[in-house]
Amino acid sequence: xxxxxSLKDILCQPKLKKTQKLLICLAVDVDHPKSIAExxxxxxxxxxxxxxxDKNLSLYLTRASLYAARTPEGWSLTLPGKMYVEGLVxxxxxxxxxxxxxxxxxxxxxxxxxxxxxxxxxxxxCCEAGFWRAAVVLSWEGAVSVLYDHVMLHKLANFNTEAHxxxxxxxxxxxxxxLARMKESDFLITLQGIAVLDKxxxxxxxxxxxxxxxxxxxxxxxxxxxxTAAHLEMLILNVFAKFVAQKETSDFFATALADWDxxxxxxxxxxxxxxxxxx
Numbered sequence: 001x002x003x004x005x006s007l008k009d010i011l012c013q014p015k016l017k018k019t020q021k022l023l024i025c026l027a028v029d030v031d032h033p034k035s036i037a038e039x040x041x042x043x044x045x046x047x048x049x050x051x052x053x054d055k056n057l058s059l060y061l062t063r064a065s066l067y068a069a070r071t072p073e074g075w076s077l078t079l080p081g082k083m084y085v086e087g088l089v090x091x092x093x094x095x096x097x098x099x100x101x102x103x104x105x106x107x108x109x110x111x112x113x114x115x116x117x118x119x120x121x122x123x124x125x126c127c128e129a130g131f132w133r134a135a136v137v138l139s140w141e142g143a144v145s146v147l148y149d150h151v152m153l154h155k156l157a158n159f160n161t162e163a164h165x166x167x168x169x170x171x172x173x174x175x176x177x178x179l180a181r182m183k184e185s186d187f188l189i190t191l192q193g194i195a196v197l198d199k200x201x202x203x204x205x206x207x208x209x210x211x212x213x214x215x216x217x218x219x220x221x222x223x224x225x226x227x228t229a230a231h232l233e234m235l236i237l238n239v240f241a242k243f244v245a246q247k248e249t250s251d252f253f254a255t256a257l258a259d260w261d262x263x264x265x266x267x268x269x270x271x272x273x274x275x276x277x278x279x
Contacts, residue, residue, distance in 0.1 A: 001082065001130070002027040002089055007046030010092045019060045020088055021048055023067055026077045027085045033074035096229040100236060101127050104139075107240040116145040123232075132228040133215035139232055140212035143205075143239040144184060147191065148176045150243040155194055162193040184209055201238050208234055 002010070002024060011021050025042040026034060034042075036057050043051045051057060058075075061068045067081030077085060101124050108120045119142030126135035151159050156173065163170040163182065166189070173179050182190070185206065192202040211231055214221045 001030045001086060002093070004028050004042065004045065006089075006093055007042065010089055011043065011046035011048045013092060016088065018048075018050070019064050021046075022057065022060050023064060023077065023081060023085050024089060026061075026068060026075060027082070027089070030077060030082065033071055033076040035074045039075065097127050097225050097232070100229050100232040103236050104232060104240070107236065107244050110244050111146075113145065113149055116142055116149065119145055127228065127232070130225070132223050132225065133221075135228050136215040136223065136231050137212055139235055140208060143208075143235045144187070145176075146239055146243050147187070147196075148179050150196065151179060151191075152176055155196060158194040159190060162190050166190065166193070204234055205238060 007028065010024055022039060022043065025039050028042055039057060040051050061075055067078055067084050068075055069078050104120060104124055108117060111117050111120065119138050123135050123138035123142060126138060160172050188197065188202050188205055191197045192199060197205065208231055215223065
């Protein structure tokens with residue numbers, strides 16, 4: 001939750017009380033219970049020199065029993081404690097993932113496809129909760145959904161031609177679900193073949209796919225906030241910013257007029273058949 005490097009910037013804040021600062025020290029390597037000696041060492045490294053004079057730091061934490069619990073292994077934050085500390089430190093921490101999630105929300109507002117919206121909304125929620133692997137997987141699925149939409153709207157014939165050229169057994173795709181029959185790595189290669197992606201972009205997105213696979217399958221892979229932020233930035237710059245399909249106002253008017261013309265034609269047909277006597 002809190003990096004040891006950021007302690008100095010946080011513990012110097014005059015608005016924070018001593019108990020709050022000790023709770024923040026527990027948020028460094030948050031899943032590791034800490035002895036009083038370890039807590040004091042962290043506090044001193046963050047510039048909280050007043051702990052040198054305190055002979056009973058555990059008293060502060062005992063009074064904050066809702067937020068901190070003592071176990072045989074040491075002191076650690078409770079679930080309410082983690083939420084409380086996150087609220088305390090949020091104004092003082094510039095998280096690398098914050099900027100990219102903000103940018104992602106901007107593109108989310110332009111997306112009309114509900115499936116793509118769901119992927120992106122859940123990816124943002126996972127980022128904000130610190131579920132890095134889930135954020136990588138969901139953001140990738142959202143990006144692929146955006147690319148599927150682009151193909152369906154603008155490149156379907158070209159895509160099928162290229163897919164047949166690469167694989168004689170390819171069955172002509174007519175829907176997004178049909179596109180999903182192709183392996184995602186082959187999908188990226190096919191997009192390069194029809195000039196939707198250039199070689200460098202395809203290779204970088206290939207790295208994103210590799211990370212997605214590493215996060216989405218059982219493995220010992222561990223990633224953090226910075227790697228997740230880099231993954232999201234790559235998808236934002238090379239997929240969402242370029243290929244998000246946004247309906248323009250003129251598109252809505254055109255659709256409405258087409259629907260109206262169809263309605264009138266249907267009414268006229270029913271009138272001729274004698275089904276409507278008042279038209």
